[in-house]
Amino acid sequence: MVDDIPRIVSGLRRHRGATEDVIADTENRLKEKLPTEYVQFVKLSNGGDGCIGGNAYVMLWGVDELPAMNQSYEVEKNAPGLLIFGSNGGGEAYGFDTRTPQRPIVEMPFIGMSWDLARPMGATFRDFLERLYQHEQRSEAARQGDCGGSDCQGKEIFEIKPVILGGSPTDPSNKALLTREEHIKAVIYWNRVIREMRG
Numbered sequence: 001m002v003d004d005i006p007r008i009v010s011g012l013r014r015h016r017g018a019t020e021d022v023i024a025d026t027e028n029r030l031k032e033k034l035p036t037e038y039v040q041f042v043k044l045s046n047g048g049d050g051c052i053g054g055n056a057y058v059m060l061w062g063v064d065e066l067p068a069m070n071q072s073y074e075v076e077k078n079a080p081g082l083l084i085f086g087s088n089g090g091g092e093a094y095g096f097d098t099r100t101p102q103r104p105i106v107e108m109p110f111i112g113m114s115w116d117l118a119r120p121m122g123a124t125f126r127d128f129l130e131r132l133y134q135h136e137q138r139s140e141a142a143r144q145g146d147c148g149g150s151d152c153q154g155k156e157i158f159e160i161k162p163v164i165l166g167g168s169p170t171d172p173s174n175k176a177l178l179t180r181e182e183h184i185k186a187v188i189y190w191n192r193v194i195r196e197m198r199g
Helices: 002-008 020-030 036-044 063-072 125-133 140-144 180-198
Strands: 012-014 048-052 056-060 082-087 092-097 105-109 119-122 156-159 175-178
Touching (some): 020 036, 082 105, 105 125, 156 180
Antiparallel strands (some): 012 048, 082 092, 105 119
16 A cells, blocks of 8 residues: 555655655656656655665655756666666665656666666565565665664765676675765766676
């Protein structure tokens, strides 16, 4: 049920809800109608971060940030039709597959972003939240900072040498904690390298 969304996201640091005008302006800028359940969430909390269900850390951006974030991460160059709205704080983006009318949610790595690496996360936004809520293993971002503690709040855990290029996903010396601006620059750099390699 859609009414479960407030319960599912009760562990997030939530923000003031988005107004109808902000949502309409974003949809106009994106030229995209946002899914009903997602709109319900951003009216409740215009983004937020923290744990869902105790084990899965998530950063959900404000609806008004979506146009700039998708442009900054060069999403359209790497995975046309993907509209990212947040991340797990540890290298994976969450987004809507706008290529289909249902707008299912997928998880996709920031580095090497392409549709062949997408993993289904739910047919609807509520399904996506429920899947995170039922996450059994504590996520890396949750372990790093007690589920998004103040030292890593708003930051992304980043593999210095990307896993897709042979970097270790578990070696602590291959990890860095990046601000959003640093993360965007690193993602753009490595995705350009990978696009050239795929060539």
